[in-house]
Amino acid sequence: MPLHKPWVEFSPQVGARIPGSLGVFEVADAAGATLRVAYAGGRSPFGLRGAIAAAFADPALPQARLFRYEVNSMYITRWKELVRSAEGAPAWTCE
Amino acid sequence: MDLRVSDDQRIIVQTVRRFVQEQILPAEVELDPDAAELPAQEKVRLVAMVKAMGFYGWDIPAEYGGPGLGLVTRSLMAEEMAQHRAGLYAPCYGVFGGGGLAQLFEANDAQKEAYLYPMLRGEKRGFFALTEPSGGSDPARAIQTTAVRDGDDWVINGAKMFISSADTADFGLVFARTDPAKGRGGITCFIVDAGTPGFMVRRIVHTLRSAHYATELEFKDMRVPHGAILGGEGRGFGIANERLTRNRIPYAAGCIGVAVAAQAMSIKHAKLRETFGDVLANRQAIQWMIVDNAIDIETSRWLTLAAADKADRGEPFRHETAMAKLVSTEAAGRVVDRAIQIHGGYGVTKDLPLERWYRELRIRRIGEGPSEVQRVIMARDLLFE
Ligand SMILES: Cc1cc2nc3c(=O)[nH]c(=O)nc-3n(C[C@H](O)[C@H](O)[C@H](O)COP(=O)(O)OP(=O)(O)OC[C@H]3O[C@@H](n4cnc5c(N)ncnc54)[C@H](O)[C@@H]3O)c2cc1C
Numbered sequence: 001m002p003l004h005k006p007w008v009e010f011s012p013q014v015g016a017r018i019p020g021s022l023g024v025f026e027v028a029d030a031a032g033a034t035l036r037v038a039y040a041g042g043r044s045p046f047g048l049r050g051a052i053a054a055a056f057a058d059p060a061l062p063q064a065r066l067f068r069y070e071v072n073s074m075y076i077t078r079w080k081e082l083v084r085s086a087e088g089a090p091a092w093t094c095e
Numbered sequence: 096m097d098l099r100v101s102d103d104q105r106i107i108v109q110t111v112r113r114f115v116q117e118q119i120l121p122a123e124v125e126l127d128p129d130a131a132e133l134p135a136q137e138k139v140r141l142v143a144m145v146k147a148m149g150f151y152g153w154d155i156p157a158e159y160g161g162p163g164l165g166l167v168t169r170s171l172m173a174e175e176m177a178q179h180r181a182g183l184y185a186p187c188y189g190v191f192g193g194g195g196l197a198q199l200f201e202a203n204d205a206q207k208e209a210y211l212y213p214m215l216r217g218e219k220r221g222f223f224a225l226t227e228p229s230g231g232s233d234p235a236r237a238i239q240t241t242a243v244r245d246g247d248d249w250v251i252n253g254a255k256m257f258i259s260s261a262d263t264a265d266f267g268l269v270f271a272r273t274d275p276a277k278g279r280g281g282i283t284c285f286i287v288d289a290g291t292p293g294f295m296v297r298r299i300v301h302t303l304r305s306a307h308y309a310t311e312l313e314f315k316d317m318r319v320p321h322g323a324i325l326g327g328e329g330r331g332f333g334i335a336n337e338r339l340t341r342n343r344i345p346y347a348a349g350c351i352g353v354a355v356a357a358q359a360m361s362i363k364h365a366k367l368r369e370t371f372g373d374v375l376a377n378r379q380a381i382q383w384m385i386v387d388n389a390i391d392i393e394t395s396r397w398l399t400l401a402a403a404d405k406a407d408r409g410e411p412f413r414h415e416t417a418m419a420k421l422v423s424t425e426a427a428g429r430v431v432d433r434a435i436q437i438h439g440g441y442g443v444t445k446d447l448p449l450e451r452w453y454r455e456l457r458i459r460r461i462g463e464g465p466s467e468v469q470r471v472i473m474a475r476d477l478l479f480e
Contacts, residue, residue: 041128042445072301075129076306
Protein backbone atom coordinates (compact mmCIF):
# COMPACT_ATOMS: atom_id res chain seq x y z
CA MET A 1 0.00 0.00 0.00
CA PRO A 2 1.53 3.39 -0.96
CA LEU A 3 1.70 6.36 1.45
CA HIS A 4 -1.62 8.12 0.96
CA LYS A 5 -0.91 11.17 3.13
CA PRO A 6 -0.85 14.66 1.59
CA TRP A 7 2.52 16.23 0.79
CA VAL A 8 3.69 18.95 3.20
CA GLU A 9 6.10 21.74 2.30
CA PHE A 10 9.27 21.51 4.33
CA SER A 11 10.62 24.39 6.40
CA PRO A 12 12.75 24.36 9.57
CA GLN A 13 9.62 25.31 11.59
CA VAL A 14 7.53 22.51 10.10
CA GLY A 15 10.47 20.11 10.42
CA ALA A 16 10.81 20.85 14.14
CA ARG A 17 7.30 19.47 14.73
CA ILE A 18 8.00 16.07 13.11
CA PRO A 19 8.09 13.33 15.79
CA GLY A 20 11.40 11.72 16.70
CA SER A 21 9.85 8.29 16.10
CA LEU A 22 10.87 5.40 13.87
CA GLY A 23 9.14 5.37 10.52
CA VAL A 24 9.21 5.80 6.77
CA PHE A 25 9.13 8.97 4.69
CA GLU A 26 9.14 10.24 1.14
CA VAL A 27 10.65 13.43 -0.24
CA ALA A 28 9.36 15.08 -3.45
CA ASP A 29 10.01 18.06 -5.70
CA ALA A 30 7.58 20.99 -5.91
CA ALA A 31 5.41 19.10 -8.42
CA GLY A 32 5.05 16.09 -6.08
CA ALA A 33 7.39 13.78 -8.00
CA THR A 34 9.00 11.42 -5.48
CA LEU A 35 12.77 11.87 -5.17
CA ARG A 36 13.54 9.59 -2.24
CA VAL A 37 11.87 6.83 -0.24
CA ALA A 38 13.67 6.30 3.06
CA TYR A 39 13.29 5.33 6.68
CA ALA A 40 14.32 6.61 10.07
CA GLY A 41 15.63 3.46 11.70
CA GLY A 42 17.00 2.39 15.05
CA ARG A 43 20.26 4.24 14.50
CA SER A 44 18.68 7.59 13.53
CA PRO A 45 19.60 9.92 16.44
CA PHE A 46 16.38 11.96 16.14
CA GLY A 47 14.11 9.56 14.31
CA LEU A 48 11.91 10.94 11.52
CA ARG A 49 12.62 14.52 12.58
CA GLY A 50 16.39 14.10 12.15
CA ALA A 51 16.21 11.90 9.05
CA ILE A 52 13.83 14.21 7.18
CA ALA A 53 15.88 17.29 8.09
CA ALA A 54 19.01 15.49 6.86
CA ALA A 55 17.29 14.67 3.56
CA PHE A 56 16.45 18.35 3.02
CA ALA A 57 20.06 19.29 3.85
CA ASP A 58 21.41 16.69 1.40
CA PRO A 59 23.19 18.40 -1.56
CA ALA A 60 22.19 15.41 -3.70
CA LEU A 61 18.54 16.50 -3.41
CA PRO A 62 18.54 20.19 -4.44
CA GLN A 63 14.95 19.96 -5.77
CA ALA A 64 13.51 18.61 -2.50
CA ARG A 65 10.50 20.70 -1.41
CA LEU A 66 7.79 18.35 -0.07
CA PHE A 67 7.66 15.44 2.32
CA ARG A 68 5.27 13.00 3.95
CA TYR A 69 5.88 10.37 6.60
CA GLU A 70 4.36 7.50 8.53
CA VAL A 71 5.35 6.55 12.08
CA ASN A 72 5.96 2.79 11.88
CA SER A 73 8.08 0.55 14.08
CA MET A 74 8.15 -2.05 11.26
CA TYR A 75 10.02 0.50 9.19
CA ILE A 76 12.20 -1.91 7.20
CA THR A 77 9.40 -4.04 5.78
CA ARG A 78 7.25 -0.93 5.20
CA TRP A 79 10.16 0.77 3.43
CA LYS A 80 10.65 -2.29 1.18
CA GLU A 81 6.95 -2.14 0.33
CA LEU A 82 7.13 1.58 -0.55
CA VAL A 83 10.28 1.13 -2.63
CA ARG A 84 8.60 -1.64 -4.59
CA SER A 85 5.52 0.44 -5.32
CA ALA A 86 7.69 3.47 -6.24
CA GLU A 87 9.78 1.35 -8.61
CA GLY A 88 6.68 0.06 -10.36
CA ALA A 89 6.27 -3.51 -9.13
CA PRO A 90 4.89 -6.17 -11.53
CA ALA A 91 1.15 -5.91 -12.19
CA TRP A 92 0.43 -9.10 -10.27
CA THR A 93 1.75 -7.55 -7.07
CA CYS A 94 -0.44 -4.43 -7.15
CA GLU A 95 -3.57 -3.72 -5.17
CA MET B 96 20.22 -42.34 22.93
CA ASP B 97 23.97 -42.17 22.44
CA LEU B 98 24.78 -38.59 21.61
CA ARG B 99 28.41 -37.71 21.39
CA VAL B 100 29.63 -34.78 19.35
CA SER B 101 32.34 -36.10 17.01
CA ASP B 102 35.68 -34.38 16.44
CA ASP B 103 34.51 -33.35 12.97
CA GLN B 104 31.35 -31.82 14.38
CA ARG B 105 33.36 -30.00 17.05
CA ILE B 106 35.61 -28.48 14.38
CA ILE B 107 32.58 -27.44 12.31
CA VAL B 108 31.00 -25.75 15.34
CA GLN B 109 34.24 -23.92 16.17
CA THR B 110 34.68 -22.81 12.55
CA VAL B 111 31.15 -21.45 12.27
CA ARG B 112 31.41 -19.78 15.69
CA ARG B 113 34.62 -18.02 14.69
CA PHE B 114 33.06 -16.94 11.40
CA VAL B 115 30.07 -15.40 13.22
CA GLN B 116 32.31 -13.64 15.74
CA GLU B 117 34.94 -12.40 13.30
CA GLN B 118 32.84 -11.66 10.20
CA ILE B 119 29.13 -11.35 10.94
CA LEU B 120 29.17 -9.43 14.22
CA PRO B 121 31.55 -6.69 12.95
CA ALA B 122 29.58 -6.35 9.68
CA GLU B 123 26.35 -6.06 11.67
CA VAL B 124 27.60 -3.08 13.69
CA GLU B 125 27.26 -0.92 10.57
CA LEU B 126 23.68 -1.99 9.79
CA ASP B 127 20.31 -0.75 10.92
CA PRO B 128 19.19 -2.83 13.93
CA ASP B 129 16.25 -4.23 11.95
CA ALA B 130 18.25 -4.95 8.80
CA ALA B 131 17.99 -8.35 7.14
CA GLU B 132 20.53 -7.88 4.36
CA LEU B 133 24.22 -7.13 4.06
CA PRO B 134 25.51 -4.62 1.50
CA ALA B 135 25.94 -6.51 -1.80
CA GLN B 136 29.76 -6.36 -1.87
CA GLU B 137 30.05 -7.56 1.71
CA LYS B 138 27.74 -10.46 0.95
CA VAL B 139 29.81 -11.50 -2.06
CA ARG B 140 32.97 -11.44 0.08
CA LEU B 141 31.43 -13.54 2.85
CA VAL B 142 29.84 -16.04 0.45
CA ALA B 143 33.30 -16.59 -1.05
CA MET B 144 34.67 -17.27 2.44
CA VAL B 145 31.89 -19.76 3.20
CA LYS B 146 32.51 -21.50 -0.14
CA ALA B 147 36.20 -21.75 0.72
CA MET B 148 35.26 -23.33 4.07
CA GLY B 149 33.17 -25.92 2.19
CA PHE B 150 29.89 -25.01 3.88
CA TYR B 151 28.08 -23.21 1.08
CA GLY B 152 24.63 -24.73 0.57
CA TRP B 153 24.95 -26.12 4.08
CA ASP B 154 21.58 -27.92 4.11
CA ILE B 155 21.75 -29.29 0.55
CA PRO B 156 22.18 -33.07 0.17
CA ALA B 157 25.48 -34.26 -1.34
CA GLU B 158 23.73 -35.65 -4.46
CA TYR B 159 22.71 -32.07 -5.32
CA GLY B 160 26.16 -30.60 -4.73
CA GLY B 161 25.83 -29.64 -1.06
CA PRO B 162 28.01 -30.85 1.81
CA GLY B 163 25.41 -33.51 2.67
CA LEU B 164 25.46 -32.88 6.41
CA GLY B 165 23.21 -34.81 8.78
CA LEU B 166 20.57 -33.12 10.91
CA VAL B 167 22.65 -33.30 14.11
CA THR B 168 25.49 -31.41 12.44
CA ARG B 169 23.09 -28.94 10.86
CA SER B 170 21.40 -28.34 14.21
CA LEU B 171 24.77 -27.64 15.80
CA MET B 172 25.55 -25.24 12.95
CA ALA B 173 22.12 -23.57 13.08
CA GLU B 174 22.66 -22.86 16.77
CA GLU B 175 25.89 -21.04 15.97
CA MET B 176 24.60 -19.26 12.85
CA ALA B 177 21.75 -17.65 14.80
CA GLN B 178 23.97 -15.94 17.37
CA HIS B 179 23.71 -12.38 16.08
CA ARG B 180 21.05 -9.69 15.87
CA ALA B 181 19.41 -10.83 12.61
CA GLY B 182 20.20 -14.45 13.35
CA LEU B 183 16.72 -15.82 13.90
CA TYR B 184 15.20 -15.08 10.50
CA ALA B 185 18.32 -14.13 8.54
CA PRO B 186 21.04 -16.41 9.96
CA CYS B 187 24.41 -15.06 8.83
CA TYR B 188 22.46 -12.94 6.32
CA GLY B 189 22.15 -15.95 4.03
CA VAL B 190 25.84 -16.22 3.21
CA PHE B 191 25.75 -20.00 3.85
CA GLY B 192 23.28 -20.37 0.94
CA GLY B 193 20.82 -23.17 1.33
CA GLY B 194 18.29 -25.42 -0.20
CA GLY B 195 15.24 -23.17 0.12
CA LEU B 196 12.14 -25.20 -0.66
CA ALA B 197 13.25 -28.70 0.29
CA GLN B 198 9.96 -30.07 -1.08
CA LEU B 199 11.49 -29.69 -4.56
CA PHE B 200 13.79 -32.63 -3.91
CA GLU B 201 10.59 -34.65 -4.63
CA ALA B 202 10.33 -33.07 -8.10
CA ASN B 203 10.58 -34.94 -11.40
CA ASP B 204 13.53 -34.33 -13.71
CA ALA B 205 11.86 -31.57 -15.77
CA GLN B 206 10.76 -29.75 -12.61
CA LYS B 207 14.23 -30.08 -11.12
CA GLU B 208 15.72 -28.45 -14.23
CA ALA B 209 13.16 -25.65 -14.21
CA TYR B 210 13.00 -24.91 -10.48
CA LEU B 211 15.24 -26.93 -8.16
CA TYR B 212 18.62 -26.37 -9.80
CA PRO B 213 18.07 -22.64 -10.48
CA MET B 214 16.96 -22.29 -6.84
CA LEU B 215 20.06 -24.09 -5.58
CA ARG B 216 22.23 -21.84 -7.77
CA GLY B 217 20.52 -18.81 -6.20
CA GLU B 218 18.95 -17.76 -9.53
CA LYS B 219 15.31 -18.34 -8.57
CA ARG B 220 13.42 -17.86 -5.34
CA GLY B 221 10.30 -19.71 -4.30
CA PHE B 222 7.48 -19.29 -1.78
CA PHE B 223 5.56 -21.93 0.16
CA ALA B 224 1.79 -21.37 0.19
CA LEU B 225 -0.03 -23.71 2.55
CA THR B 226 -1.82 -21.43 5.05
CA GLU B 227 -5.16 -19.89 4.10
CA PRO B 228 -7.40 -17.21 5.63
CA SER B 229 -9.45 -20.15 6.95
CA GLY B 230 -6.49 -21.39 9.04
CA GLY B 231 -2.99 -22.77 9.10
CA SER B 232 -2.90 -25.11 12.11
CA ASP B 233 -5.03 -27.75 10.45
CA PRO B 234 -4.41 -27.37 6.71
CA ALA B 235 -5.92 -30.78 5.92
CA ARG B 236 -9.34 -29.38 6.86
CA ALA B 237 -8.78 -25.64 6.36
CA ILE B 238 -7.61 -25.63 2.73
CA GLN B 239 -10.42 -24.19 0.61
CA THR B 240 -8.35 -23.38 -2.47
CA THR B 241 -9.55 -25.71 -5.19
CA ALA B 242 -7.91 -27.08 -8.32
CA VAL B 243 -10.26 -28.49 -10.95
CA ARG B 244 -9.03 -30.57 -13.89
CA ASP B 245 -9.78 -29.11 -17.31
CA GLY B 246 -8.23 -31.15 -20.12
CA ASP B 247 -4.43 -31.02 -19.72
CA ASP B 248 -4.68 -28.16 -17.23
CA TRP B 249 -5.84 -27.48 -13.70
CA VAL B 250 -7.77 -24.33 -12.82
CA ILE B 251 -6.99 -23.00 -9.35
CA ASN B 252 -9.20 -20.65 -7.32
CA GLY B 253 -8.71 -19.51 -3.74
CA ALA B 254 -6.58 -17.46 -1.37
CA LYS B 255 -3.51 -17.86 0.83
CA MET B 256 -2.49 -15.91 3.93
CA PHE B 257 0.86 -15.13 5.64
CA ILE B 258 2.97 -16.34 2.71
CA SER B 259 6.53 -15.12 3.23
CA SER B 260 8.00 -12.92 0.48
CA ALA B 261 5.74 -14.16 -2.35
CA ASP B 262 5.84 -10.79 -4.11
CA THR B 263 9.55 -11.09 -4.87
CA ALA B 264 9.56 -14.81 -5.69
CA ASP B 265 9.85 -16.37 -9.14
CA PHE B 266 7.60 -19.33 -8.35
CA GLY B 267 5.83 -20.97 -5.47
CA LEU B 268 4.40 -24.20 -4.13
CA VAL B 269 0.63 -23.84 -3.90
CA PHE B 270 -1.39 -26.46 -2.03
CA ALA B 271 -4.94 -26.92 -3.32
CA ARG B 272 -7.81 -29.34 -2.87
CA THR B 273 -8.16 -31.58 -5.92
CA ASP B 274 -10.62 -34.06 -4.39
CA PRO B 275 -13.01 -32.73 -1.71
CA ALA B 276 -14.10 -36.26 -0.81
CA LYS B 277 -10.65 -37.44 0.22
CA GLY B 278 -9.67 -35.15 3.14
CA ARG B 279 -5.89 -34.91 3.48
CA GLY B 280 -5.52 -37.36 0.57
CA GLY B 281 -7.31 -34.87 -1.65
CA ILE B 282 -4.67 -32.14 -1.39
CA THR B 283 -2.18 -31.62 -4.20
CA CYS B 284 0.89 -29.42 -4.49
CA PHE B 285 1.33 -27.34 -7.66
CA ILE B 286 4.44 -25.48 -8.76
CA VAL B 287 3.18 -22.09 -9.93
CA ASP B 288 5.18 -19.40 -11.73
CA ALA B 289 4.72 -15.92 -10.30
CA GLY B 290 2.95 -13.85 -12.91
CA THR B 291 0.77 -16.74 -14.16
CA PRO B 292 -2.52 -15.10 -15.28
CA GLY B 293 -4.91 -15.18 -12.31
CA PHE B 294 -2.08 -15.05 -9.74
CA MET B 295 -2.24 -11.95 -7.55
CA VAL B 296 -0.37 -10.76 -4.45
CA ARG B 297 -3.16 -8.82 -2.78
CA ARG B 298 -1.14 -7.11 -0.08
CA ILE B 299 1.90 -7.15 2.13
CA VAL B 300 1.23 -8.22 5.71
CA HIS B 301 3.56 -6.55 8.22
CA THR B 302 4.27 -8.49 11.39
CA LEU B 303 6.52 -8.40 14.45
CA ARG B 304 9.30 -9.76 12.28
CA SER B 305 11.79 -7.11 11.19
CA ALA B 306 13.35 -9.00 8.36
CA HIS B 307 10.81 -10.43 5.97
CA TYR B 308 7.21 -9.54 5.47
CA ALA B 309 4.38 -11.90 4.71
CA THR B 310 1.86 -11.56 1.87
CA GLU B 311 -1.74 -12.38 1.09
CA LEU B 312 -2.37 -14.16 -2.23
CA GLU B 313 -5.38 -14.66 -4.44
CA PHE B 314 -5.86 -17.08 -7.33
CA LYS B 315 -8.65 -16.36 -9.83
CA ASP B 316 -9.12 -19.00 -12.53
CA MET B 317 -5.35 -19.53 -12.49
CA ARG B 318 -4.58 -22.17 -15.13
CA VAL B 319 -1.53 -24.42 -14.67
CA PRO B 320 -0.50 -27.48 -16.69
CA HIS B 321 -0.87 -31.01 -15.29
CA GLY B 322 2.92 -31.18 -15.32
CA ALA B 323 2.98 -28.56 -12.55
CA ILE B 324 1.93 -31.14 -9.96
CA LEU B 325 4.72 -31.89 -7.50
CA GLY B 326 5.00 -35.45 -6.23
CA GLY B 327 1.70 -36.76 -7.59
CA GLU B 328 -1.99 -35.98 -7.29
CA GLY B 329 -3.25 -36.19 -3.69
CA ARG B 330 0.28 -36.29 -2.24
CA GLY B 331 0.43 -32.61 -1.27
CA PHE B 332 -0.28 -33.04 2.40
CA GLY B 333 2.35 -35.75 2.79
CA ILE B 334 4.99 -33.64 1.01
CA ALA B 335 4.22 -30.58 3.16
CA ASN B 336 4.13 -32.55 6.37
CA GLU B 337 7.32 -34.55 5.94
CA ARG B 338 9.41 -31.51 5.09
CA LEU B 339 7.77 -29.30 7.71
CA THR B 340 8.55 -31.90 10.36
CA ARG B 341 12.18 -32.14 9.24
CA ASN B 342 12.53 -28.35 9.10
CA ARG B 343 11.31 -27.96 12.67
CA ILE B 344 14.64 -29.32 13.96
CA PRO B 345 16.99 -26.57 12.65
CA TYR B 346 14.11 -24.14 13.34
CA ALA B 347 14.34 -25.15 17.02
CA ALA B 348 18.14 -24.95 16.93
CA GLY B 349 18.04 -21.34 15.69
CA CYS B 350 15.97 -20.42 18.75
CA ILE B 351 18.54 -22.06 21.01
CA GLY B 352 21.30 -20.01 19.33
CA VAL B 353 19.52 -16.78 20.13
CA ALA B 354 18.98 -17.94 23.72
CA VAL B 355 22.69 -18.75 24.05
CA ALA B 356 23.63 -15.28 22.81
CA ALA B 357 21.14 -13.61 25.17
CA GLN B 358 22.46 -15.64 28.10
CA ALA B 359 26.08 -14.66 27.31
CA MET B 360 25.05 -11.00 27.26
CA SER B 361 23.19 -11.42 30.55
CA ILE B 362 26.13 -13.00 32.34
CA LYS B 363 28.49 -10.27 31.13
CA HIS B 364 26.08 -7.51 32.11
CA ALA B 365 25.33 -9.05 35.53
CA LYS B 366 29.03 -9.12 36.36
CA LEU B 367 29.52 -5.46 35.45
CA ARG B 368 26.35 -3.66 36.51
CA GLU B 369 26.27 -2.43 40.11
CA THR B 370 23.20 -1.53 42.16
CA PHE B 371 22.96 -0.88 45.90
CA GLY B 372 26.72 -1.27 46.22
CA ASP B 373 27.20 -4.65 44.55
CA VAL B 374 27.12 -6.23 41.11
CA LEU B 375 23.90 -7.83 39.87
CA ALA B 376 25.70 -11.18 39.63
CA ASN B 377 25.77 -11.34 43.43
CA ARG B 378 21.96 -10.98 43.73
CA GLN B 379 20.13 -14.22 44.15
CA ALA B 380 17.18 -13.01 42.07
CA ILE B 381 19.53 -12.45 39.13
CA GLN B 382 21.47 -15.68 39.73
CA TRP B 383 18.24 -17.65 39.55
CA MET B 384 17.33 -16.04 36.25
CA ILE B 385 20.73 -17.04 34.87
CA VAL B 386 20.29 -20.59 36.17
CA ASP B 387 16.77 -20.84 34.75
CA ASN B 388 18.15 -19.65 31.41
CA ALA B 389 20.82 -22.35 31.49
CA ILE B 390 18.19 -25.02 32.24
CA ASP B 391 15.99 -23.77 29.40
CA ILE B 392 18.93 -23.80 26.98
CA GLU B 393 20.22 -27.24 27.94
CA THR B 394 16.74 -28.82 27.90
CA SER B 395 16.06 -27.40 24.45
CA ARG B 396 19.45 -28.46 23.11
CA TRP B 397 19.14 -32.07 24.25
CA LEU B 398 15.61 -32.45 22.92
CA THR B 399 16.59 -30.92 19.58
CA LEU B 400 19.71 -33.03 19.18
CA ALA B 401 17.76 -36.14 20.19
CA ALA B 402 15.17 -35.44 17.49
CA ALA B 403 17.93 -34.77 14.94
CA ASP B 404 19.72 -37.98 15.94
CA LYS B 405 16.58 -40.06 15.39
CA ALA B 406 16.02 -38.44 12.00
CA ASP B 407 19.64 -39.13 11.02
CA ARG B 408 19.24 -42.79 12.02
CA GLY B 409 16.16 -43.09 9.83
CA GLU B 410 13.90 -43.77 12.83
CA PRO B 411 10.49 -42.11 13.33
CA PHE B 412 11.12 -38.62 14.68
CA ARG B 413 7.79 -36.77 14.52
CA HIS B 414 7.08 -37.00 18.25
CA GLU B 415 10.61 -35.95 19.29
CA THR B 416 10.56 -33.10 16.76
CA ALA B 417 7.24 -31.79 18.08
CA MET B 418 8.67 -31.80 21.60
CA ALA B 419 11.90 -30.09 20.52
CA LYS B 420 10.08 -27.41 18.52
CA LEU B 421 7.62 -26.71 21.32
CA VAL B 422 10.20 -26.59 24.12
CA SER B 423 12.90 -24.68 22.22
CA THR B 424 10.65 -21.94 20.89
CA GLU B 425 8.97 -21.37 24.25
CA ALA B 426 12.20 -21.67 26.28
CA ALA B 427 14.06 -19.19 24.05
CA GLY B 428 11.25 -16.69 24.54
CA ARG B 429 11.63 -17.03 28.32
CA VAL B 430 15.42 -16.71 28.15
CA VAL B 431 15.28 -13.49 26.13
CA ASP B 432 12.56 -12.15 28.41
CA ARG B 433 14.79 -12.73 31.46
CA ALA B 434 17.78 -11.27 29.61
CA ILE B 435 15.79 -8.09 28.99
CA GLN B 436 14.89 -7.93 32.69
CA ILE B 437 18.56 -8.29 33.67
CA HIS B 438 19.51 -5.47 31.28
CA GLY B 439 16.82 -3.15 32.63
CA GLY B 440 15.89 -0.25 30.34
CA TYR B 441 18.72 -0.98 27.93
CA GLY B 442 17.13 -4.36 27.29
CA VAL B 443 14.21 -2.80 25.44
CA THR B 444 16.24 -0.32 23.38
CA LYS B 445 17.33 -0.80 19.79
CA ASP B 446 20.92 -0.37 21.00
CA LEU B 447 20.85 -4.06 21.92
CA PRO B 448 19.58 -7.04 19.91
CA LEU B 449 17.33 -8.28 22.74
CA GLU B 450 14.19 -6.39 21.70
CA ARG B 451 14.43 -7.76 18.14
CA TRP B 452 14.89 -11.32 19.42
CA TYR B 453 11.98 -10.84 21.81
CA ARG B 454 9.66 -9.78 18.98
CA GLU B 455 10.82 -12.33 16.43
CA LEU B 456 10.86 -15.23 18.89
CA ARG B 457 7.17 -14.63 19.53
CA ILE B 458 6.47 -15.68 15.94
CA ARG B 459 8.36 -18.92 16.48
CA ARG B 460 5.61 -20.18 18.78
CA ILE B 461 3.17 -19.84 15.85
CA GLY B 462 5.17 -20.50 12.66
CA GLU B 463 5.94 -24.04 11.41
CA GLY B 464 3.08 -25.40 13.51
CA PRO B 465 2.02 -23.51 16.65
CA SER B 466 2.75 -24.83 20.16
CA GLU B 467 -0.79 -26.19 20.51
CA VAL B 468 -0.43 -28.18 17.29
CA GLN B 469 2.83 -29.68 18.57
CA ARG B 470 0.91 -30.75 21.69
CA VAL B 471 -1.85 -32.20 19.51
CA ILE B 472 0.78 -34.27 17.63
CA MET B 473 2.30 -35.57 20.86
CA ALA B 474 -1.07 -36.24 22.50
CA ARG B 475 -2.14 -38.35 19.50
CA ASP B 476 1.05 -40.40 19.77
CA LEU B 477 0.79 -40.80 23.53
CA LEU B 478 -2.90 -41.65 23.71
CA PHE B 479 -3.89 -43.28 20.46
CA GLU B 480 -0.86 -44.88 18.77
C1 LIG C 1 5.44 -14.08 9.94
C2 LIG C 1 4.74 -15.31 9.45
C3 LIG C 1 5.19 -15.95 8.31
C4 LIG C 1 4.51 -17.07 7.81
N1 LIG C 1 4.94 -17.65 6.65
C5 LIG C 1 4.20 -18.65 6.09
C6 LIG C 1 4.54 -19.17 4.81
O1 LIG C 1 5.52 -18.75 4.18
N2 LIG C 1 3.76 -20.14 4.28
C7 LIG C 1 2.67 -20.65 4.93
O2 LIG C 1 2.00 -21.52 4.38
N3 LIG C 1 2.32 -20.17 6.16
C8 LIG C 1 3.05 -19.19 6.75
N4 LIG C 1 2.69 -18.68 7.97
C9 LIG C 1 1.47 -19.15 8.61
C10 LIG C 1 1.66 -19.99 9.86
O3 LIG C 1 2.13 -21.25 9.51
C11 LIG C 1 0.26 -20.02 10.54
O4 LIG C 1 0.06 -18.74 11.10
C12 LIG C 1 0.16 -21.08 11.57
O5 LIG C 1 0.19 -22.34 10.99
C13 LIG C 1 -1.14 -20.93 12.39
O6 LIG C 1 -2.26 -20.81 11.56
P1 LIG C 1 -3.31 -19.62 11.79
O7 LIG C 1 -2.55 -18.37 11.95
O8 LIG C 1 -4.32 -19.68 10.73
O9 LIG C 1 -3.99 -19.94 13.19
P2 LIG C 1 -5.22 -20.94 13.44
O10 LIG C 1 -5.00 -22.21 12.72
O11 LIG C 1 -6.47 -20.21 13.23
O12 LIG C 1 -5.05 -21.19 15.00
C14 LIG C 1 -5.27 -20.16 15.96
C15 LIG C 1 -4.75 -20.58 17.32
O13 LIG C 1 -5.47 -21.72 17.79
C16 LIG C 1 -4.57 -22.74 18.18
N5 LIG C 1 -5.14 -24.06 17.93
C17 LIG C 1 -5.39 -24.62 16.73
N6 LIG C 1 -5.89 -25.85 16.89
C18 LIG C 1 -5.96 -26.10 18.22
C19 LIG C 1 -6.38 -27.20 19.02
N7 LIG C 1 -6.80 -28.33 18.47
N8 LIG C 1 -6.31 -27.07 20.36
C20 LIG C 1 -5.85 -25.92 20.92
N9 LIG C 1 -5.44 -24.87 20.22
C21 LIG C 1 -5.48 -24.94 18.89
C22 LIG C 1 -3.34 -22.50 17.33
O14 LIG C 1 -2.20 -23.07 17.93
C23 LIG C 1 -3.28 -20.99 17.29
O15 LIG C 1 -2.63 -20.52 18.45
C24 LIG C 1 3.38 -17.57 8.50
C25 LIG C 1 2.95 -16.95 9.67
C26 LIG C 1 3.60 -15.83 10.14
C27 LIG C 1 3.08 -15.16 11.38
